[in-house]
Amino acid sequence: MTLDTTQPHVFDATAANFDADVLRKSLETPVLVDFWAEWCGPCKQLGPVLEKLAGEYNGAFVLAKVDVDKEQELGAAFQVRSIPTVFLVKGGQLVDGFPGVLPEGQLREFLKHHGIEPGAAAEPVAAEAETAPVDPHAEVMRLRSEVAAAADNDNLKLDLALALLKTGAAHEAEQLLDALPANLAHDDRAISARSRLGFAALLDNAPPVEVLEAAIAGNPDDLRARHLLGVQRIVAGDAQQGLEQFLEMLRRDRSYEDGLPRKSLIDAFRIIEDEDLVGAYRRKMSSLLF
Incomplete structure (x- = not known):
């Protein structure tokens, strides 16, 4: 199956570009990830329909094609057991998916269920000109x-x-x-x-920074204290130190409180305006998760 490179909303996803083109892109636009292989008959049925919808929806979502023979690392990270398998990534997180081939009508219902409608993509935001700080x-x-x-x-x-x-x-x-x-x-x-x-x-009724730091010094696995300290740092404008606390939570226990470390990082990415810093920590997060 040859990918139609003339389609602006369809691309090949690899381990090298997955962070930027899937995870980071999904913060702005939903990404449908299609795991397929050249030898897979059902993939050849589903793939063209997905590509057609990507063109018709005109940027309301983008389609990332993952060749499982070439990208075995990604297949393992997503625990793909059979192909085709499709996942929906929104806001930096995997939110839904399905194995096998669905009829076009059911594919449209799947997209609609997640608020994706034809032509619903947001207009690109023009880069703001550099100006003096506003009071x-x-x-x-x-x-x-x-x-x-x-x-x-x-x-x-x-x-x-x-x-x-x-x-x-x-x-x-x-x-x-x-x-x-x-x-x-x-x-x-x-x-x-x-x-x-x-x-x-x-931060309502949260302990002072000094108390949180002492708690972590006494018990590095006190993830509640790390979370509150990370929030304190970010609210105070020390974004890097806040991200460090969330990343350390992810290293120690990614499943803590139903995935709070990852959720905290993603929420912080939405707030922090330093794109270079966000990009660096998004890559660190991805290296721990995938």
Whole structure:
């Protein structure tokens, strides 16, 4: 089976590009991972249908093709027992999948179940020009004025919620986020804001940094203390030290509290604006998981 290289939403996934092109890509766009082989008859039935849907859905998801004969490491990491096998990766996590061949109608239902509709891909976000740092309090005042003048503009309300979070006004920001319509509630910016709120909420009644550090020094396997210390560091702006705590949790017990180490890393990736730092720790996370 020859991959149609003219399709912009279909690509060959390998161990070398899996982190960037599947895991990192899935934070923005769902990725359907198709495990197949040249000698597999059912794969030749399913593959063209998946490629057709990838083109028709026009970026609402991308299709990653994994040749299990060439990429045995990936097949083992996903515990693929038979082919074809398809997995859906969203937000850096494997969320669903199925073995064997499904009819096109059932494939569409599978995608719809996960909120993937034809043409539903988000528009690419243009890179922001470098500008002087904006005073967050001044930005809140500016956006309040704009929201007052355009009360029906929900995008402005989302912008205001994000600005409020930077000033520490978490309660008002949460109220604005809760009132957003469904289409904006799943916006990448809203998801990032929810992650920030979640981190801030974890610190309610949390022990001071010194107490957490002492607990870890006394017991390096105190993953609860490591988690709270990681959150403390990230909220305080020390992103690297926060990520280090989460990564150490993953090293010691990846299944702790239903996968909390990995979930914490992914939430942190949504918050941290340093793309190079996020990329470095995403690769470290992948090396531990796959």
